[in-house]
Amino acid sequence: MNDMSDGYMTADGRQIGGVLMELKNITLKFGGVTAIENISFDIREGEIRAIIGPNGAGKSSMLNVISGFYVPTEGEVWFKGYKRGPMKPYEIARLGIARTFQNIALFDGMSVLDNIMTGRLTKMKKGLLAQAGWWWTGAAKEEHENREKVERIIDFLEIQNIRKTPVGRLPYGLKKRVELARALAAEPKILLLDEPMAGMNVEEKEDMCRFILDLNDEFGTTIVLIEHDMGVVMDISDRVVVMDYGKKIGDGAPTEVRNNQAVIDAYLGVAHD
Amino acid sequence: MFYREAGDFKTSYSEDGQTFPIKFDRLRFYAVLAVAFGVIPLFINDYWANAVAVPFLIYAIAAIGLNILVGYAGQVSLGTGGFMAVGAYAVYKLMTAFPEVSIFIHVILAGLITAAVGVVFGLPSLRIKGFYLAVATLAAQFFLVWLFNKVPWFYNYSASGQINAPERTVFGVFVTGAQTSAMAKYMFCLVILTLVALVARNLTRGTVGRKWMAIRDMDIAAEIIGVNPLTTKLTAFAVSSFFIGIAGALFFAVYLGAAEVGESFGIQKSFLILFMVIIGGLGSIFGSFAGAAFLVLLPVFLKNVLVGTLGWPTDLAAHIELMIVGGLIVVFLIAEPHGIAQLWRVAKEKLRLWPFPH
Numbered sequence: 001m002n003d004m005s006d007g008y009m010t011a012d013g014r015q016i017g018g019v020l021m022e023l024k025n026i027t028l029k030f031g032g033v034t035a036i037e038n039i040s041f042d043i044r045e046g047e048i049r050a051i052i053g054p055n056g057a058g059k060s061s062m063l064n065v066i067s068g069f070y071v072p073t074e075g076e077v078w079f080k081g082y083k084r085g086p087m088k089p090y091e092i093a094r095l096g097i098a099r100t101f102q103n104i105a106l107f108d109g110m111s112v113l114d115n116i117m118t119g120r121l122t123k124m125k126k127g128l129l130a131q132a133g134w135w136w137t138g139a140a141k142e143e144h145e146n147r148e149k150v151e152r153i154i155d156f157l158e159i160q161n162i163r164k165t166p167v168g169r170l171p172y173g174l175k176k177r178v179e180l181a182r183a184l185a186a187e188p189k190i191l192l193l194d195e196p197m198a199g200m201n202v203e204e205k206e207d208m209c210r211f212i213l214d215l216n217d218e219f220g221t222t223i224v225l226i227e228h229d230m231g232v233v234m235d236i237s238d239r240v241v242v243m244d245y246g247k248k249i250g251d252g253a254p255t256e257v258r259n260n261q262a263v264i265d266a267y268l269g270v271a272h273d
Numbered sequence: 274m275f276y277r278e279a280g281d282f283k284t285s286y287s288e289d290g291q292t293f294p295i296k297f298d299r300l301r302f303y304a305v306l307a308v309a310f311g312v313i314p315l316f317i318n319d320y321w322a323n324a325v326a327v328p329f330l331i332y333a334i335a336a337i338g339l340n341i342l343v344g345y346a347g348q349v350s351l352g353t354g355g356f357m358a359v360g361a362y363a364v365y366k367l368m369t370a371f372p373e374v375s376i377f378i379h380v381i382l383a384g385l386i387t388a389a390v391g392v393v394f395g396l397p398s399l400r401i402k403g404f405y406l407a408v409a410t411l412a413a414q415f416f417l418v419w420l421f422n423k424v425p426w427f428y429n430y431s432a433s434g435q436i437n438a439p440e441r442t443v444f445g446v447f448v449t450g451a452q453t454s455a456m457a458k459y460m461f462c463l464v465i466l467t468l469v470a471l472v473a474r475n476l477t478r479g480t481v482g483r484k485w486m487a488i489r490d491m492d493i494a495a496e497i498i499g500v501n502p503l504t505t506k507l508t509a510f511a512v513s514s515f516f517i518g519i520a521g522a523l524f525f526a527v528y529l530g531a532a533e534v535g536e537s538f539g540i541q542k543s544f545l546i547l548f549m550v551i552i553g554g555l556g557s558i559f560g561s562f563a564g565a566a567f568l569v570l571l572p573v574f575l576k577n578v579l580v581g582t583l584g585w586p587t588d589l590a591a592h593i594e595l596m597i598v599g600g601l602i603v604v605f606l607i608a609e610p611h612g613i614a615q616l617w618r619v620a621k622e623k624l625r626l627w628p629f630p631h
Contacts, residue, residue: 069497093499105494107487109556118487122499124480128508134475143479144286186498 007044010238019046019078019264020222021066021190028061028074035061036072037246043190048216048223050233051121054266055241060102062243066101067099068092080189082137094122096189100196102226104221108168112178116153117169119185149184156218157211167271173204177211186217191215193225197232205229209236220258234258242266276624292474294561295625309463314456322455323528329569330462331523336549336561337473338516343547344555346509348398348491352410354542355417356514358534359387360521362427363631365436368449368526369429376441376448380465380522387518388511390417395510399503414543423533435533438526449526458527465523469516473558476512485509486556517546551603554614571598 007016021043028036035058043049043066051059064070068087079085079095089093096121107115124146130137154160157177162170167178176196183191196212197205199246207220213236215221227233233240234254242250242257244266250257276297283289293299318327319369335357336483342350363383368376388629394413421427428436440450447453448461476482484505489497494500525532533540553564572594609616 067497088501088528089493089496090499090501093497099497101494105491105497107490109490110483114483114486118483118495118498118500121480121484121487126480128476128481128512131476131479131481132472134479139289139475139479140290145288147286147290182498191439 010047014046014217014238016238019043019196020080022078023078023081024078026062026065026072026077028065029071029073030057036065037223038075039241039243039246039248040075041127041221041248041251043224043243045222046216047238048212048236050237050240051224051226051243052228052230052233052240056245057243058246059243060194062192062241063224063226066190067097067192068095093186095157096186097192098186098188098190099192100183100194102194102198104172104175104179106167106175106179106182109164109166111164112170112181113150113154113163114161115178116150116181116185117146118201119182120137120150121204122186132266150181150189153181153184157184173200176200176204176208180208180211184221186218187219188221190224191223193223193227195226195228197227197229203233206216212236254273274550276621278625282318290478292478295621298621306467310547314460317455317459319455322459325570326423326459327462327528328470328567330459330466331520331528332468332549332565332569334462334466334523335517335520335546336565337469337558338513338520338554339546340550340553340555340557340561341477341516342509342513343550344557344560345482345489346485346506346513348395348506348509349403349407350513351407351540351547352413352541353419353517353546354538354540355414356387356391356517357521357524357542358417358421359524360518361532361538362383362421362436363387363535364492364522364526365438365517366427366429368439368441372441373610375550376526377443379441380519380526384515384519384522384534385520387521388515391510391517392512395507395514398506398510408416411540414540418534418538430524433533435531436525437531438529441526441559450530453527461527462523464530465519469519470558470562473516477558489556521584545617548602551604552612554612554617557612557614559617560612563617567613568598571601 009015017044023042024040025119026036026039027034039062050239051062053059061070065072068077068084069089069158071086081239107118110118124142126139126142130139134140154163157176157180159174159181162174167175171177180196181192193212197208200208209232212223214223216223225237237254239256240250240254241245242260242263250260251260252260276295278295281296283294289457291299295300311323313326335353339350339353342348354394360383363386364379367374367379367382371379394410397409401409422434428434431437438449440447440452441450443461446457448457477485484495484500487498487500488502488505492502494506502515521538525537529537549564550561551564552567553562575594575597576590579585580587
């Protein structure tokens with residue numbers, strides 16, 4: 001890989017910072033199946049990093065390794081300059097890693113507002129007794145301060161009108177947006193998006209692209225995304241990792257990756273001999 | 274026409290988050306409180322207190338407690354009767370051991386003891402879910418009843434195996450024992466219910482409630498956004514058992530006066546309170562009140578109609594009553610599986626637009 005120790009400049013002139021997370025020689029095995037084989041790459045502060053590959057290439061497993069849900073069989077994950085040991089999923093949220101899911105994982109019984117407020121759980125410190133007191137113990141104050149932050153995200157994602165609607169009643173595209181809002185509410189250092197545009201029509205995809213670019217631009221959030229729509233990936237991402245059968249076959253700017261022979265072979269198919 | 278949100282602009286998050294956002298609802302709520310505290314105590318007599326008011330208030334406390342566990346946190350429990358027994362025996366032991374301390378403090382302490390017991394029996398919930406957890410909590414029910422029968426220390430070695438509530442006062446007025454007036458019983462339970470409902474509402478509207486509901490709706494996603502499932506489930510068990518313990522303490526000390534554990538706190542009690550929660554509406558404080566009211570008032574109402582108005586023999590009426598209540602529960606759950614609270618919500622939504630259909 002090129003030496004980029006102090007970051008680099010993107011094609012559209014944004015300055016990308018130093019390494020935020022580094023994955024070193026990651027291997028992940030489930031019994032006899034090797035989902036990921038010896039993959040290394042880094043994620044830099046402020047960039048939009050895409051992971052692409054054909055079905056079953058190990059993209060989602062890779063995302064789960066980044067999010068800490070899977071502990072790699074071999075290899076190391078370095079985050080903010082420290083080696084990350086095995087952790088419980090709820091501890092990872094506190095480190096500042098938030099994610100959305102391929103098949104939406106919202107809390108159907110709660111309103112949109114409550115769902116997004118759950119994203120701020122790691123920031124709210126009032127305990128059980130303080131909650132019971134509400135007005136007298138400052139729990140109400142804390143709630144309203146966090147509500148203000150959440151309202152900013154609601155404005156940003158243009159979902160003001162469905163604030164009080166139970167999530168179960170919303171159409172698919174909006175649910176995706178609410179899930180993004182919940183992840184954003186945690187003010188994550190790294191935001192992981194697992195197929196944010198799956199199953200959307202062109203308009204919804206355009207909206208989602210706009211939100212992703214805007215939030216990267218406005219909040220400087222580092223984003224790692226998996227997506228199947230090549231047009232989208234090539235348009236919005238700064239660097240792309242290409243996986244096939246659990247191996248990394250390409251890594252670099254979209255233009256580089258597009259001209260990489262191994263990538264073309266993996267996507268278009270090539271006669272094996 | 275006055276049941277409207279239109280024109281009633283909220284200018285702060287505190288106003289937006291209030292329990293009754295519509296002005297009419299708010300006024301109605303204050304009116305109910307005023308009647309409950311100011312009017313009913315003046316007219317209440319022994320029949321109304323013992324047959325209707327006091328059981329309703331105590332069951333409402335228990336239903337709020339169980340609703341937190343089942344409705345908000347999604348952990349099914351059939352141990353309610355057992356936990357009520359813990360509250361009852363705890364308050365009995367405290368009352369006899371420390372006669373000079375206020376009964377009010379004893380009731381709260383009994384709740385705390387029950388909370389600790391609830392946490393212990395909540396531990397299996399970390400590994401098992403749904404029906405399997407229900408069976409595990411059933412073990413709590415049978416074990417606790419057995420324990421209070423088996424160990425004489427719990428009933429102070431009394432010959433009958435019963436526990437009897439000694440006479441205790443609050444501000445010089447008897448609230449337990451034979452001399453207690455209907456009004457004192459009613460007011461004592463009402464004050465505690467009001468506090469319990471307030472605490473339950475505060476807990477469920479904020480962070481704690483959201484954690485419970487997140488675990489209920491999708492536990493894996495909840496964990497990934499930073500909810501610790503261990504502490505969240507155990508706080509649900511603790512808070513739920515705290516309220517149920519208080520209900521058990523009041524049920525024994527104020528309502529029954531004398532209790533035998535298998536009879537007063539058996540498995541039927543667990544089912545009764547679970548039915549209240551399901552019929553009233555899971556995940557709703559109002560639903561807990563509605564469910565308790567339904568299952569306490571309906572039998573009394575039917576008895577008055579069948580025996581009082583129609584003049585049927587008492588034993589026949591008692592059997593018919595069971596059949597009618599059972600039948601109504603089935604009809605109810607088919608018509609509205611989300612309980613009375615959901616009916617109420619739908620009615621309110623219609624009312625907001627009335628007289629226009631859309």
